[in-house]
Amino acid sequence: MKTRVTKAIFPVAGLGTRFLPATKSIPKEIMTLVDRPLIQYAIDEARAAGIKEFIFVTSRGKGALEDYFDIHPMLEQTLRRAGKDGLLEMLKNTNMDSGEIAYIRQHKALGLGHAVWCARRLIGNEPFAVILPDDVIAAEKPVLQQMVEAYEQTGGAMVAAMEVPPDKASSYGVLDIEEDMGDLVKVKGMVEKPAAEEAPSNLAVIGRYILTPKVLANISKVKSGAGGEIQLTDAIAAEINQNRGVYGFRFRGQRFDCGSKAGFLQATVAFGMARDDLRDEFTAYLDEMMSVRRAAQ
Ligand code: G1P
Numbered sequence: 001m002k003t004r005v006t007k008a009i010f011p012v013a014g015l016g017t018r019f020l021p022a023t024k025s026i027p028k029e030i031m032t033l034v035d036r037p038l039i040q041y042a043i044d045e046a047r048a049a050g051i052k053e054f055i056f057v058t059s060r061g062k063g064a065l066e067d068y069f070d071i072h073p074m075l076e077q078t079l080r081r082a083g084k085d086g087l088l089e090m091l092k093n094t095n096m097d098s099g100e101i102a103y104i105r106q107h108k109a110l111g112l113g114h115a116v117w118c119a120r121r122l123i124g125n126e127p128f129a130v131i132l133p134d135d136v137i138a139a140e141k142p143v144l145q146q147m148v149e150a151y152e153q154t155g156g157a158m159v160a161a162m163e164v165p166p167d168k169a170s171s172y173g174v175l176d177i178e179e180d181m182g183d184l185v186k187v188k189g190m191v192e193k194p195a196a197e198e199a200p201s202n203l204a205v206i207g208r209y210i211l212t213p214k215v216l217a218n219i220s221k222v223k224s225g226a227g228g229e230i231q232l233t234d235a236i237a238a239e240i241n242q243n244r245g246v247y248g249f250r251f252r253g254q255r256f257d258c259g260s261k262a263g264f265l266q267a268t269v270a271f272g273m274a275r276d277d278l279r280d281e282f283t284a285y286l287d288e289m290m291s292v293r294r295a296a297q
Contacts, residue, residue: 003155005148005210007122008051008129010042011115013059013106018259027062029133031264034271034278037068038258040094042133049144051129054101055122057115066103069096111229116211117219125213127151130232132207135160136267138274139253143208147249150184151210156245157236160208161185162255170196172204173233175248185248188240192226192233203248205233206255215239 016028023031029039043054058065072091079088102122106115116130129144137143143160151158161175176189177200189200209232218235225231239246256270257263272282 003127003152005049005127005129005151006051007053007055007126008046008131008144009055009057009116009119009123010039010131010133011057011106011112012039012062012065012133013057013109013115015059015109018261027065028259029062030064030068031258033136033258033264033267034275038133038136039065039068041136042131044093045137045142045144046129046131048142049129049148051144052100053122054096055119056101056103057106057118058103059106059109068094069101071095111224111227111231113219113222113230113232113235116232117216117230120213120216120219123213123216127210127212130207130209130211134257134259135207136256136258137206137208137251137253138256138270139251141252143251143253146251146253147208147210150247150249154184154245154247156247157212157215157239158210158247158249159187159190159236160206160251161203161248162206162250164202164204166199166202167196169199169202169204170194172206173231174199174201175203175205176200177203177248183250185250187246187248190233190237190240190246192231203250205248206251208251209236211236212244214242214244218242 012027012029014028016023019028019031030037033041046054056065076088076091104118106118131144147158147160164172170193173190173192174194175185175187177185178188179186185203191200215235218238219230222230222234222238225234236246256267258267272278
């Protein structure tokens, strides 16, 4: 089996009901964090990790995503004529080379595991990454790159992991820890969205994975799990029963849950403050807001 990770799956078939009415006509992955759609952050992170093939698992109504990665000759021509080289350069990052990107439809909303499985024919016999674009992670070294480096030592399957408050564990896949080695954790079990009292730890799975084709084979065998869906967590957990290593990786970075409104707003503030072109004006505004708020209390 080839060991370099050069393919990534982006499950983007979800309806995004938490962001209605916006998602009535735009895919949630196109929603904008400062000035870039969420999906662009995921693509940039994948590229930094050496990913060369980008596989999108989509559904009806996701056409805006395909357009976003397409070349836009009229726009480029207009910018060129106007001498807007900076903007032209920025657009280059959004264009995909021919054959670099593939779209597969998930015809039925049967869960994350099923979405990943839909891409099985494009994976072949090599490890691959999965990135959930809702989980945006600000990090000095992009998180998938951190994981690819760690994976070179472990092999097996690897999930990004983060400690969450115990009362939040039931919103995540949760790791049952066999051996805690610091950044790396050897896993002896995984539970998708456990009841609070049944969570084996408070180390939660975050939306970055490096998986092997064996996990794809497991998906076709696992029964529907939490929420009646085919869960990726269950297919990864099956690896452990088959005596193959599964690891959690405590990444260095700050994760934002852009699948929730509060998380999206937090990300907007954090990414806005991190931008050289916005920092001064934006932080001055936030300071003012806070002092008005304090004065009113
Ligand atoms: C998915 C996974 C879950 C993981 C989470 C991270 O859940 O099923 O294991 O912890 O992403 O964001 P979702 O949030 O899509 O329900």
